[in-house]
Amino acid sequence: MPHHSRFHLGLVLTAALLLQTMEIDPGIAQTAPPEASQTRPTPQDDALRHIPDYEVLTLAFPPNLARLMVTGRDDYFAAISRDAPALQRLRLLLGFGESLHDGTTEGLHAYFSNPSGTLAPDLLIALREAGLTERAAVVADAIAAFGPTYPVDDRKRSDFFAQSFLRIKDGVVPDPKKPPTAVDLKLRELGRQFADKTKFRAEIEAYVRRDAGLAVALTQARAQLSDTQRLSYLQAQLLPGVSGFGESSAIREQIERMPRNHRTVFVLTLLTGEVFNGGLHQFFSNSSGAFAEYTAQALRDIGMTGPAATIDKALAMFPKPYPVSTQERRRVAFKHDWNKWDDQLDALTGAIDGEDIDGALATYAREQDILPR
Numbered sequence: 268m269p270h271h272s273r274f275h276l277g278l279v280l281t282a283a284l285l286l287q288t289m290e291i292d293p294g295i296a297q298t299a300p301p302e303a304s305q306t307r308p309t310p311q312d313d314a315l316r317h318i319p320d321y322e323v324l325t326l327a328f329p330p331n332l333a334r335l336m337v338t339g340r341d342d343y344f345a346a347i348s349r350d351a352p353a354l355q356r357l358r359l360l361l362g363f364g365e366s367l368h369d370g371t372t373e374g375l376h377a378y379f380s381n382p383s384g385t386l387a388p389d390l391l392i393a394l395r396e397a398g399l400t401e402r403a404a405v406v407a408d409a410i411a412a413f414g415p416t417y418p419v420d421d422r423k424r425s426d427f428f429a430q431s432f433l434r435i436k437d438g439v440v441p442d443p444k445k446p447p448t449a450v451d452l453k454l455r456e457l458g459r460q461f462a463d464k465t466k467f468r469a470e471i472e473a474y475v476r477r478d479a480g481l482a483v484a485l486t487q488a489r490a491q492l493s494d495t496q497r498l499s500y501l502q503a504q505l506l507p508g509v510s511g512f513g514e515s516s517a518i519r520e521q522i523e524r525m526p527r528n529h530r531t532v533f534v535l536t537l538l539t540g541e542v543f544n545g546g547l548h549q550f551f552s553n554s555s556g557a558f559a560e561y562t563a564q565a566l567r568d569i570g571m572t573g574p575a576a577t578i579d580k581a582l583a584m585f586p587k588p589y590p591v592s593t594q595e596r597r598r599v600a601f602k603h604d605w606n607k608w609d610d611q612l613d614a615l616t617g618a619i620d621g622e623d624i625d626g627a628l629a630t631y632a633r634e635q636d637i638l639p640r
Contacts, residue, residue, distance in 0.1 A: 315529070318492070318500050318639045320485060321364075321468040324475065326496045327488030328354055330362030335382035340419060343386070353480050356393040360471055363390050367464040375409060375458035376451065380431050385419045397474045402467070405460050412453040489640075494629040497638040502536045505529060511554030515591035518557050528635045531565035534558045535628055539621035546616035547581055548609060552601050554593045569627040577618040584612055 318326070328350075334343050347355050362383060367374035378384060387410055394403035410417050418424040425433035427450040430441035447455075461467065475481040509521040522530060537558060541550035550556055559582055566575035582589055590596035632638045 315501060315504055316637075316639045318489070318497070319468075320472045320475065322500055323485060323489045323492065324357065324471070325361050325365070326492060326500065327484075328358055328361065330358050330365060332362050332365065332381075332383045335385060340385045351480070353478060354484065356396055357475070357481060359386060359390050359393040360397060360474075362386065364464065364467055364471060367461050367467055369464045370462060372455055372458035372462045374461045374464070375405075376454040379409060379424070379450075379454055380428050380433070382421055382433065384424055385421060388417055388419065397471075398477070399470055399474065402461075402470070405457050409454055409457050412450050412457075494633050494638060495625070497640070498532075498625075498629050498632050501632070501637065501639055502532060505533045506536065508533050509558075511557030511591075511593045513592065515595070518591055522558060522561060528632075528637050530561065531568050532628065532632065532637075534562045534565050535569070535624055538562050538619070539624050542616060542619050543621050546613050547577075547619060548613040548616070551581060551585075551612065552597065556596055557591050557593055560589060560591075566624070569624070569631045571624060571627055574619050574624065577615050581612060581615050584608065 331343075331346070334346060347358055350358070363378055366378040366381075366383060379387060387406065391403055391406050391410060394400075394406060413424070413427055418427070421433040422437070425431045425439070427448060429445040429447045429451055430443065432441065475485055509518065509525065511518060522534075525533060537555040538550060541547075541553060541555050551559060559578060563575045563578040563582065566572070566578065585596070586599055590599055
């Protein structure tokens with residue numbers, strides 16, 4: 268679940284007794300997942316209960332860079348103009364931070380080669396005003412690589428890259444055979460100084476604590492986070508989670524180690540993400556299908572008996588016992604041209620409403636007291 272996007276995912280219910288009382292269509296044979304004993308909280312669980320300051324900021328003041336792809340630079344600034352100048356500056360910094368990932372030097376290049384790059388001159392000002400002078404110097408060098416006049420227009424900036432999706436709306440697709448340009452090489456070289464996102468996040472947090480107004484805004488933002496926002500943070504931390512590849516016994520053993528309520532959040536997060544992206548057929552054909560039996564139970568845990576029955580119907584379409592291993596499931600059920608069976612599986616998607624599931628998950632998470640604070 269880019270992010271976002273569909274990465275506002277979902278949470279779960281618990282109770283071992285539900286396995287004994289759950290409503291299952293008697294006409295549907297199902298292999299019930301092994302029951303997990305209630306698990307005591309672990310240090311990892313404790314970490315999931317606290318949202319770091321940086322994450323609070325991104326939840327409360329999202330950069331919303333996707334707006335740039337749809338309506339462009341002017342609309343973006345019109346939208347954030349309602350904020351105080353310090354918060355506008357913060358959104359620019361957080362937007363840049365979202366381009367960075369630990370262990371890769373591609374973050375700076377990604378920022379400039381995407382629509383976010385239209386904000387680069389404004390980002391430079393924000394970095395300087397935040398006192399992040401070393402970071403600002405690197406971004407200034409990156410801007411200078413484009414020549415005396417920085418191209419804030421996406422179409423003009425696209426000419427500086429060997430491969431770019433900046434003109435995809437115009438029907439101009441990247442040419443994979445084109446060698447990297449001087450700008451490509453320069454941005455990747457400078458990107459080495461942004462390969463540690465953790466350090467950059469710490470610098471943003473320190474800046475916010477230094478600024479009295481932003482420090483107050485952070486405190487208020489943490490207190491005012493919605494259940495949905497808290498849930499989305501928990502879901503992001505649980506992903507990618509247990510792998511659906513490998514031996515069935517190993518997959519079951521790993522998923523059983525997860526505390527019951529977190530397991531429910533995890534499997535329903537996979538379900539809603541896959542259904543939103545490609546339907547139930549995609550859910551079962553991808554590695555997420557390894558957890559289908561647990562998904563049916565998780566839906567019952569949160570009171571969604573209708574969608575749970577739909578998953579039961581889908582499970583009944585597969586060989587018995589259900590092929591948990593993704594490699595095995597693909598071999599026995601998906602190694603063929605699309606046919607009527609695929610149509611029937613895909614048609615079940617309409618009975619799964621991701622938004623309803625997300626809402627029930629948020630309620631469940633609050634009742635289970637697993638929403639991070």
